[in-house]
Amino acid sequence: MQRPLFIGSDIYRGSSYGAWHPLRVPRVSTVMDLSRAMGWLPPEVYVPSPRVKPQTLTIWHTPDYVQALHAAEAAQAVSAAVRSRHAIGTPSNPVFAEMYRRPATAAGGSLLAGELLAHGGIVYHPAGGTHHGMPDRAGGFCYLNDPVLAILSLRRNGARRVAYVDIDAHHPDGVEHAFGDDPDVLMISVHEEGIWPRTGALGVTGYGTTINLPVPRSLHDDEMALIVDTLILPRVQGFCPDAIVLQCGADGVEEDPQAHLSLSNQAHWSVVQALMGMAPRLLVLGGGGYNPWSVGRLWTGVWGALNGFEVPDRLDAAPEAVLRGLRFDGNRRGRNPPEHWFTTLADRPRNGPIRDDIRTRLAELHS
Numbered sequence: 001m002q003r004p005l006f007i008g009s010d011i012y013r014g015s016s017y018g019a020w021h022p023l024r025v026p027r028v029s030t031v032m033d034l035s036r037a038m039g040w041l042p043p044e045v046y047v048p049s050p051r052v053k054p055q056t057l058t059i060w061h062t063p064d065y066v067q068a069l070h071a072a073e074a075a076q077a078v079s080a081a082v083r084s085r086h087a088i089g090t091p092s093n094p095v096f097a098e099m100y101r102r103p104a105t106a107a108g109g110s111l112l113a114g115e116l117l118a119h120g121g122i123v124y125h126p127a128g129g130t131h132h133g134m135p136d137r138a139g140g141f142c143y144l145n146d147p148v149l150a151i152l153s154l155r156r157n158g159a160r161r162v163a164y165v166d167i168d169a170h171h172p173d174g175v176e177h178a179f180g181d182d183p184d185v186l187m188i189s190v191h192e193e194g195i196w197p198r199t200g201a202l203g204v205t206g207y208g209t210t211i212n213l214p215v216p217r218s219l220h221d222d223e224m225a226l227i228v229d230t231l232i233l234p235r236v237q238g239f240c241p242d243a244i245v246l247q248c249g250a251d252g253v254e255e256d257p258q259a260h261l262s263l264s265n266q267a268h269w270s271v272v273q274a275l276m277g278m279a280p281r282l283l284v285l286g287g288g289g290y291n292p293w294s295v296g297r298l299w300t301g302v303w304g305a306l307n308g309f310e311v312p313d314r315l316d317a318a319p320e321a322v323l324r325g326l327r328f329d330g331n332r333r334g335r336n337p338p339e340h341w342f343t344t345l346a347d348r349p350r351n352g353p354i355r356d357d358i359r360t361r362l363a364e365l366h367s
Contacts, residue, residue: 004122004306006041007109008032009049012127015098020330021091022258022290023141028127030296030326035303037318047116049109049127051101052149056111060148060178062136069143073100086137093138103143106130110146113283114153117243120280122306125150126299129247129287131172132197140197145174150245150283151185159243159281160184163236166191167224167271168249168287169259171200176210183207186239188232190215190224192252192259202361211235211365216357217260219252220350221267223358228274230362236278244279246272248302249287254350255294255341257331262350265298269305276306291333292326293341301345311345 012028035041057066068086072078076097078089089095106127113123131147132140151162163186164179166172171191176199179185186209189200193214200212213231215223236244248268252261276282284302289295304311315323323342328334340347 003045004124005045005047005116006035006303007047007049007113007123007125007127009105009109009127011098011102011105015102017096017141018094021094025290025292025295025328026326027289027292027295027299028286030292030322031126031299031303033322034296034300034319037322038300038316040300040303040307040309047112049105050112051105052108052111057104057107057144059152060135061144065136070100073098088138088143092141093143099143103130107144107146107149110150110285111153113150114157117154117159117281117283118157122276122282122284124284124303124306126286126302128285129168129249131166131168131175131247131287132170133174134177139174140170142174145178147172147175147245147247147285148178150285151179154243154245154281154283161239161241162186162243162245163239163241163279164188164245164247165232165236165275166247166249167252167268168247169251169256169261170195170249170288171197171212171214172247173197173199176200180210181206183209185209186235186241187211188235189213190227192217192219192261195259202364204365209239213361213365215261215361216355219261219263220352221264222351223354224263224267225270226354226358227362228271231365232271233274236275241279243281243283244275245283245285246275247285247287248272248299250289250295250298251287253294253298255291255333256289257333258288258290264347264350265301266346266349268298269301272302272305292328293323293337296323296326297341297345304345313344315343315345
């Protein structure tokens with residue numbers, strides 16, 4: 001496999017969790033449209049995502065939960081008992097038209113990625129990254145846990161040791177639940193402290209392969225660069241993985257309405273570039289991100305970084321039209337978007353002094 005592959009689907013086009021849910025905004029479809037408008041996504045590298053069959057999901061999810069999710073989509077309703085046991089039909093994890101088909105397509109893409117990477121290469125699957133799903137329950141907008149399924153698929157296809165790096169603003173509680181005591185899975189999570197799901201306390205646990213770094217609000221590019229250089233890269237290199245999975249949630253950028261970090265797009269792209277070449281297999285997933293402009297620009301730039309494309313200072317008319325066509329009803333950030341959200345993928349780097357608190361936390365992880 002010579003060129004990176006992009007896994008996508010049109011099921012995400014027009015599908016919404018509801019009129020006022022944070023995932024009402026277009027995300028994957030925007031990345032697909034923007035990448036095509038920039039000439040970055042020719043047909044030969046685009047792979048349609050399959051929809052996983054219910055029985056396949058039981059390699060990690062319980063049969064009862066899979067059946068309940070499937071039945072909820074068909075009925076467009078759940079009982080009180082199902083809501084209580086499986087956490088579906090709640091404000092966070094609502095009943096909506098594609099509530100089984102959409103996550104099952106994302107899960108199918110992550111399972112397929114493991115197969116495509118059997119002999120090495122790079123796969124980008126921006127619809128993936130639903131890292132909060134539990135075996136028997138939905139959580140945090142995640143009905144299924146496709147990162148867990150991706151790791152299982154990679155291992156089934158020859159990757160004995162997998163490094164999972166998560167830079168989403170939220171802690172990947174579902175992934176830690178799956179692999180927290182597995183010596184052949186290295187999990188490194190950099191997440192904002194004090195926000196949902198309020199797990200992932202600072203420390204190294206399991207077999208020394210589960211590493212959590214909660215960070216304070218306003219984490220900026222220079223602090224993330226220090227974390228990459230002193231924590232992420234040395235730990236990944238020392239682990240000698242056969243595959244790396246990067247969950248690149250876009251909710252850590254300054255413009256996101258759900259978190260309070262201050263990273264730029266370039267900070268995320270730098271993580272992608274730093275991890276490239278550290279293992280023969282690289283799978284990059286999406287994740288959180290609730291501002292349509294920042295998600296679309298950031299994740300399209302991730303695809304550019306994986307291909308070595310140069311990000312232009314000024315977008316041409318076609319990609320600019322994609323960005324100007326987005327709406328963000330019901331959120332103050334969508335009322336008067338700044339002009340650079342329409343005209344470039346890059347943004348102003350968020351630099352500053354390294355706070356002592358960050359240095360102290362990194363030192364504790366090294367002790």
